[in-house]
Amino acid sequence: MRAIWKGAVAFGLVNVPVKVYSATEDHDIALHQVHDKDGGRIRYQRRCEICGEIVDFKHIDKAYDDGERTVVLTDDDLASLPVEKSREIEVVEFVPSAQIDPIMFDRSYFLEPDSTSIKAYVLLRKTLEETDRTAVVQFSLRQKSRLAALRVRGDVLMLQTLLWNDEVRDAAFPALEEKVRISAKEKEMSAALVESFSTDFDPENFSDDYQVQLRTLIDAKIEKGDTLDTEETFGGESGDDDGDNVLDLMEALRRSVEKNREKKASASKATGASKKKGA
Structure with a gap:
């Protein structure tokens, strides 16, 4: 460092x-812009609006504009x-x-x-x-x-x-002013859902899936040429989709708890089988 x-x-x-x-x-993969027609790199130029010249950074100062007047501030001004x-x-x-x-x-x-x-x-x-x-x-x-x-x-x-x-905004949402009744059973199920997900936080358990998939896509295009689409690269997999079914809160909580318990049980069984096989 x-x-x-x-x-x-x-x-x-x-x-x-x-x-x-x-x-x-x-660690994000750096991307730049190109012309879709011929792949030519798109670049931005620092052009002066008065003389039309392209200006190097060493000749660029900062300025404050109040709408009527412009105050130019040099590096020496700011350093003072x-x-x-x-x-x-x-x-x-x-x-x-x-x-x-x-x-x-x-x-x-x-x-x-x-x-x-x-x-x-x-x-x-x-x-x-x-x-x-x-x-x-x-x-x-x-x-x-x-x-x-x-x-x-x-x-x-x-x-x-x-x-x-003054850089932190106030969160004033009218919807939150509405009085909502939460039943004891709903709070109990919600607490059960929290408990089913409870663990110690380990940042190594998480990865930036978008960057991983982006790298996979880039590597596939390099290997096969510019002919492979996203669906082919990732095998056309998609997440679970329940469509437009609307579940009530209690049912959603119940299903979530059950699903997470099943997931944990499967993981525990797989770990046990792995240990037996290694023994």
Whole structure:
């Protein structure tokens, strides 16, 4: 991994020098646009509306337009802002971890100690662990002020940038104002359904099916030429479809519980048979 930023976590009078790394990466297959007639690559050009010239990135500035006037902001203008010059991740407050709504989480970053002594880093990590607190911090990255949660993941401190409060929309749906009566039996069946699906979360049990199927399609086209359609590639399989049958809530819950129990029983039987065969 390559560090994208260097700074220091300001923890009271303690400074914790750190390097910042992106904690996640995108594995989506990169696609580009082509002309359907001849396969020619479609490219977009940065053309000036006044002179008509194609402009290189090095000659492009940012601007603000209020409808009547345009204010041009150069890289030097933006770099002169005081917040942009700061290399400090300032701890503003410590809050109970459960108080931060997951809807506010944006991007995740790992923090690596950037000092000959990691004592201050370990002290901050242990403090967060033992108090079950998350540090709310502010810092500047890529010409934007950021609000973030500083927390512990394993042995590593990590930053999760947060959306600002006004960036989270209110959910005001008239349909939810309607009073609905839920019977005790419906709640019991719903709880049974939840229990039938209950397990410990393991992210390794899940994969991006779309990307897997897309890679299968691409590989098939490479091997056989541009003549294979999607149905042939995936064998024409389709999921279960109950058509337009409308089930009442209780019946849907009951069937779901039964189906999941059968699925678990089959999996358990298959595992037992596999163990017997191996023995």
